[in-house]
Amino acid sequence: MPDPRSSHALVFTDLDGTLLDKETYSWDKAAPALSACRDARVPVVMVSSKTRAEMVVLARDLGLSLYPFVAENGGAVFFPERGPLPVPPDARPAGDGWHAWELGAPYPDLVAALREIRDALSLSVEGFSDLSPVQIARRTGLSEEEAALAARREYDEPFFAEEGQARRLAQAAEKKGLFVTLGGRAHHLHGNTDKGRAVARLAALFRRANPGVVSMGLGDGPNDVSMLREVRVPVWLGPKDLAPDIPRLVLPPPAGPEGWNLAVSSFLRQTVARSFG
Numbered sequence: 001m002p003d004p005r006s007s008h009a010l011v012f013t014d015l016d017g018t019l020l021d022k023e024t025y026s027w028d029k030a031a032p033a034l035s036a037c038r039d040a041r042v043p044v045v046m047v048s049s050k051t052r053a054e055m056v057v058l059a060r061d062l063g064l065s066l067y068p069f070v071a072e073n074g075g076a077v078f079f080p081e082r083g084p085l086p087v088p089p090d091a092r093p094a095g096d097g098w099h100a101w102e103l104g105a106p107y108p109d110l111v112a113a114l115r116e117i118r119d120a121l122s123l124s125v126e127g128f129s130d131l132s133p134v135q136i137a138r139r140t141g142l143s144e145e146e147a148a149l150a151a152r153r154e155y156d157e158p159f160f161a162e163e164g165q166a167r168r169l170a171q172a173a174e175k176k177g178l179f180v181t182l183g184g185r186a187h188h189l190h191g192n193t194d195k196g197r198a199v200a201r202l203a204a205l206f207r208r209a210n211p212g213v214v215s216m217g218l219g220d221g222p223n224d225v226s227m228l229r230e231v232r233v234p235v236w237l238g239p240k241d242l243a244p245d246i247p248r249l250v251l252p253p254p255a256g257p258e259g260w261n262l263a264v265s266s267f268l269r270q271t272v273a274r275s276f277g
């Protein structure tokens with residue numbers, strides 16, 4: 001019999017700076033609410049710019065391997081074979097017990113486009129595909145091992161460039177139907193995808209299985225805004241002065257995993273109360 005408490009809540013969450021501490025990558029401060037979600041069988045769906053290879057490791061460490069996750073800023077949604085949510089028939093087998101909705105442009109096309117535009121405009125741009133894991137580690141602060149996982153791109157090419165050059169690359173990319181998202185350390189070249197589109201599609205799938213479900217979304221950066229627009233309870237854990245203008249936006253006083261813990265605990269109290277009330 002399905003757990004009645006699970007019927008009303010669904011959590012979509014960004015990772016870095018949201019569920020994971022910006023500096024230490026620790027989720028200790030969010031652990032109480034994370035385990036409360038597990039006890040109540042509330043799905044926690046990770047929605048990140050990270051690769052599938054990075055997220056499979058995190059799913060295992062965070063105890064979220066039974067739920068789908070969104071990789072590479074909405075480039076794909078990966079479904080575990082053994083999760084409580086049936087794998088949708090339009091997801092394709094993606095190896096190692098995962099199935100995928102591929103929403104983004106194929107990686108080889110992105111790499112080819114990046115190189116073509118760089119050469120045509122004589123830009124000083126370096127993509128992940130130009131760098132070894134050691135070089136990526138040096139530039140991102142990741143360990144060498146983490147950098148190797150981060151380099152296993154499928155739908156998004158991060159690149160390093162000065163902002164003016166990245167903007168010129170963005171203009172040329174749009175003529176090819178590709179898009180650039182400007183970032184802090186690295187910028188990203190990708191297809192016509194974002195977190196919001198992937199989350200909207202996934203939320204619709206959860207609603208079909210369970211029409212009463214109420215979704216919460218948590219994020220801290222510009223690439224999270226499209227996701228926050230698609231959920232009933234949007235939560236901003238980034239700098240308060242950068243909070244997006246979204247109706248009903250929740251701004252917990254602490255940022256990062258501590259705010260995650262507060263917001264998700266209160267969401268569970270409300271949705272659990274409602275499903276029993």
Ligand SMILES: [Mg+2]
Pocket residue numbers: 014015016017018219220221
């Ligand atoms: Mg973030």
